Amino acid sequence: MNRVVKGFKDLAQYPSAIAGLVLISLFVALAVYAMVTMPLGQAIELWRGSGDVWQYTPRNAAPAWLNVFPGINKPVTMDFNTANMPEAKTVEEIAPGMWEVRVSFPFDFTYDEFPTEINVFTTVRNSTARPFFSMRWLTPDGREIPLGDVDLRASESFRLGQDARLTRRLGGRPAHMGLFADPNASEAVPLKGRYELVAEALVFEPDTELDVRLVVYGQLHGLAGTDHRRRDLTVALLWGTPIALAMGLMGAIGATVTTMAIAAVGTWYGGWVDNLIQRITEINMMLPGYPLLIMIGTLVDRNLLLLTAIWVALSIFSASIKSYRAMFLQVKEAPYIEAAKSYSASNMRIIVQYMMPRIIPVLVPTFVGLVPSFVFFEATISVLGLGDPLLPTWGKVLSEAQDMGALHNGYYYWVLAPSLLLVFSGAGFALLGFALDRIFNPRLRSL
Amino acid sequence: MEIFDKTMRPGTKPEDVLLSVEGLHKWFEIKRLGLFRVGDVKAVDGVDFQLARGESVTVVGESGCGKSTLARTILGLYGPTKGRIVFDGRVIDGTDKEALAWYRRHVGFVQQDPFGALPPFMTVQRILNEPLVINGVKDPEERQRRIRKALEDVRLMPVEDYLTKFPHQLSGGQQQRLVIARAIILEPKLIVADEPVSMLDASVRVEIMQLLGRLQQQYNISIIYITHDLSTVRYFSDRIFVMYGAKLIEKARTKELLKNPSHPYAQALMNAIPDPDPDNVDRFREVPGGEPPSLMNPPAGCRFHPRCPAAIKGVCDVQEPPHFERGEQHLVACWLYGEEHAEQTA
Numbered sequence: 001m002n003r004v005v006k007g008f009k010d011l012a013q014y015p016s017a018i019a020g021l022v023l024i025s026l027f028v029a030l031a032v033y034a035m036v037t038m039p040l041g042q043a044i045e046l047w048r049g050s051g052d053v054w055q056y057t058p059r060n061a062a063p064a065w066l067n068v069f070p071g072i073n074k075p076v077t078m079d080f081n082t083a084n085m086p087e088a089k090t091v092e093e094i095a096p097g098m099w100e101v102r103v104s105f106p107f108d109f110t111y112d113e114f115p116t117e118i119n120v121f122t123t124v125r126n127s128t129a130r131p132f133f134s135m136r137w138l139t140p141d142g143r144e145i146p147l148g149d150v151d152l153r154a155s156e157s158f159r160l161g162q163d164a165r166l167t168r169r170l171g172g173r174p175a176h177m178g179l180f181a182d183p184n185a186s187e188a189v190p191l192k193g194r195y196e197l198v199a200e201a202l203v204f205e206p207d208t209e210l211d212v213r214l215v216v217y218g219q220l221h222g223l224a225g226t227d228h229r230r231r232d233l234t235v236a237l238l239w240g241t242p243i244a245l246a247m248g249l250m251g252a253i254g255a256t257v258t259t260m261a262i263a264a265v266g267t268w269y270g271g272w273v274d275n276l277i278q279r280i281t282e283i284n285m286m287l288p289g290y291p292l293l294i295m296i297g298t299l300v301d302r303n304l305l306l307l308t309a310i311w312v313a314l315s316i317f318s319a320s321i322k323s324y325r326a327m328f329l330q331v332k333e334a335p336y337i338e339a340a341k342s343y344s345a346s347n348m349r350i351i352v353q354y355m356m357p358r359i360i361p362v363l364v365p366t367f368v369g370l371v372p373s374f375v376f377f378e379a380t381i382s383v384l385g386l387g388d389p390l391l392p393t394w395g396k397v398l399s400e401a402q403d404m405g406a407l408h409n410g411y412y413y414w415v416l417a418p419s420l421l422l423v424f425s426g427a428g429f430a431l432l433g434f435a436l437d438r439i440f441n442p443r444l445r446s447l
Numbered sequence: 448m449e450i451f452d453k454t455m456r457p458g459t460k461p462e463d464v465l466l467s468v469e470g471l472h473k474w475f476e477i478k479r480l481g482l483f484r485v486g487d488v489k490a491v492d493g494v495d496f497q498l499a500r501g502e503s504v505t506v507v508g509e510s511g512c513g514k515s516t517l518a519r520t521i522l523g524l525y526g527p528t529k530g531r532i533v534f535d536g537r538v539i540d541g542t543d544k545e546a547l548a549w550y551r552r553h554v555g556f557v558q559q560d561p562f563g564a565l566p567p568f569m570t571v572q573r574i575l576n577e578p579l580v581i582n583g584v585k586d587p588e589e590r591q592r593r594i595r596k597a598l599e600d601v602r603l604m605p606v607e608d609y610l611t612k613f614p615h616q617l618s619g620g621q622q623q624r625l626v627i628a629r630a631i632i633l634e635p636k637l638i639v640a641d642e643p644v645s646m647l648d649a650s651v652r653v654e655i656m657q658l659l660g661r662l663q664q665q666y667n668i669s670i671i672y673i674t675h676d677l678s679t680v681r682y683f684s685d686r687i688f689v690m691y692g693a694k695l696i697e698k699a700r701t702k703e704l705l706k707n708p709s710h711p712y713a714q715a716l717m718n719a720i721p722d723p724d725p726d727n728v729d730r731f732r733e734v735p736g737g738e739p740p741s742l743m744n745p746p747a748g749c750r751f752h753p754r755c756p757a758a759i760k761g762v763c764d765v766q767e768p769p770h771f772e773r774g775e776q777h778l779v780a781c782w783l784y785g786e787e788h789a790e791q792t793a
């Protein structure tokens with residue numbers, strides 16, 4: 001064990017190891033952040049996107065930070081809600097038993113292009129009578145555009161862009177363009193300046209609560225953009241991190257420990273046990289792995305755990321079982337094993353506590369090197385359409401991007417972000433693995 | 448139990464016999480290509496002796512004569528091909544697992560290569576804890592007490608300095624002390640020590656031998672001490688068994704054998720007991736000329752006859768010599784001491 005510790009100390013001399021460790025720490029930090037800020041259940045729920053959780057975000061928006069590039073100045077989503085901006089709402093009793101609620105959302109619009117949608121959502125609580133509601137739109141050049149009036153039910157959504165009458169009044173342009181267009185320009189260009197949405201409602205009960213939410217959907221949204229179902233990709237990219245790390249580590253641990261245990265059992269008992277293990281290994285090395293998975297995934301169950309278990313099983317009986325066997329054959333002859341027998345140590349104890357610890361230092365680099373293959377494994381089966389249907393993972397993002405033709409449609413961000421995360425996490429472990437290999441393997445000979 | 452070993456101290460009562468090794472054989476089957484049986488390496492080929500409580504014997508013989516195989520068979524690490532081991536009145540064979548576990552609890556093993564004999568990834572504490580845990584010492588305080596006592600017994604003190612160390616942090620001599628501590632921690636009645644000092648520096652050999660001798664005295668442990676080097680015999684050992692070609696060819700009390708070696712091979716060995724000059728310690732290996740006998744196809748008759756300066760033609764190369772009595776508690780398997788038999792066969 002102290003050899004392992006010393007090995008890790010030697011790492012400081014390898015730049016590649018340091019780079020790898022830095023990358024790995026970043027991913028670990030990200031994973032911790034994801035788990036602390038959002039429980040897995042919530043992430044799965046969000047990603048499933050049931051109900052109307054995602055109606056306040058744009059469809060297929062690129063990340064907001066694209067605006068830092070010169071020449072790009074696209075609208076970012078703007079979201080105003082009286083529920084968290086009480087100052088936008090005033091209530092005044094204008095007659096006995098009648099109150100006027102006035103909501104005003106003034107904002108500056110400075111982008112070169114139009115938003116993609118504009119919607120208003122209202123909620124009414126504690127009201128038996130329907131409040132009377134009307135909205136107006138004030139433009140920077142002083143025009144006032146009435147957006148219509150209506151008796152409010154408990155909750156309403158006004159999808160202004162789909163309002164055909166409004167579109168006609170705006171000269172055939174849907175609201176998210178027509179409301180922002182410069183009336184004097186021949187082409188459709190937005191007019192920059194201060195806009196204001198004014199909404200007024202008459203309510204008839206003193207404790208009636210009314211909330212209004214205006215969402216101007218941008219072409220850009222959030223850190224990572226959104227997908228075709230308006231889901232914010234940060235959810236999957238963030239939560240994909242702990243899942244990828246867990247997959248990678250569990251897969252690698254599972255594969256290494258089981259391979260080692262099986263090799264140890266085979267070497268210790270020898271005879272037909274050993275022969276059987278060797279033959280299985282030889283057959284398995286000729287079997288095609290992914291086709292087998294596709295078969296099981298389509299015929300049996302699309303469950304990430306099951307498929308991972310099968311993948312681990314396939315990688316257990318791999319070439320490495322042979323190299324572990326060679327090491328164990330040597331360990332088996334060590335005098336300390338004979339000593340253990342002389343004080344009645346059981347076969348199980350000898351295998352687990354006397355043989356396996358002996359080769360663990362050799363396994364460290366193999367183990368670290370195996371991690372990326374299991375991270376990529378999840379992505380691969382997702383792209384093959386065998387991914388877990390519920391979990392938000394990098395592979396799922398990639399797979400949906402592919403299904404939606406992200407690259408043909410110019411949604412590069414949708415493919416790039418998960419790919420880069422995969423590559424960098426893989427690179428982190430690979431860089432560390434290389435360095436560990438160099439540190440530990442010279443000692444292999446001194447076993 | 449009957450006493451058949453005529454070299455035992457006179458007056459030894461049957462209940463004083465701790466170990467009885469009767470007609471012990473250990474053959475290794477040799478297969479070519481893992482399939483065709485080529486023959487057997489008869490590494491132990493008929494060994495008989497008895498050992499009293501608290502008694503120590505030395506088995507001496509050249510490399511490859513079967514000493515380690517004898518040790519392992521006695522320890523129950525190899526099942527005997529033929530013959531049996533009786534310990535404290537109980538027959539030990541592979542069929543009774545409970546008896547084997549009981550036997551192993553009472554027999555300690557000290558190996559040749561101390562570093563190899565210690566798991567390199569365990570601390571001293573854990574190394575000594577293992578036999579206790581495995582053999583059912585359940586109380587952790589009791590285990591701790593015994594670990595301390597064993598370390599004190601082998602003079603690895605202060606104990607605290609050693610408990611957390613790993614074997615590679617100890618010197619060769621300290622490692623061998625630890626191996627001995629492990630061998631005595633279950634309070635055995637017998638220790639089998641297979642060349643315990645041959646891999647150590649000459650400077651620490653004496654202290655390890657003295658340590659074994661002291662433990663034997665202190666706890667009345669019987670010791671089977673295996674060596675190829677007779678110069679270490681004097682530290683303890685009541686009797687000497689000379690092993691040649693998988694058999695014991697001469698058995699006698701230590702003083703008697705050193706004074707009056709009878710078998711020509713034993714005589715060659717005695718002449719080779721080195722002068723105090725430590726450079727000559729290992730010289731005896733070369734002394735008897737010629738090749739050690741093949742254990743797969745041993746020479747007919749006396750296995751030493753091809754190398755023997757006194758071989759009697761027509762006798763020694765024909766018939767295997769039985770043990771002849773040569774004085775008090777002194778047996779020797781050589782026709783020179785039973786010529787009347789030789790004449791009969793000739």
Ligand SMILES: Nc1ncnc2c1ncn2[C@@H]1O[C@H](COP(=O)(O)OP(=O)(O)OP(=O)(O)O)[C@@H](O)[C@H]1O
Pocket residue numbers: 475488489490508509510511512513514515516517675742
């Ligand atoms: N497991 C085994 N399988 C086959 N042959 C063996 C085995 N163990 C020992 N032998 C053979 O038995 C013979 C005796 O070996 P053993 O190790 O008992 O000798 P030794 O007297 O201890 O020698 P050394 O002084 O070199 O330790 C040798 O010829 C050896 O090759």
Ligand SMILES: [Mg+2]
Pocket residue numbers: 514515516641
């Ligand atoms: Mg030996």
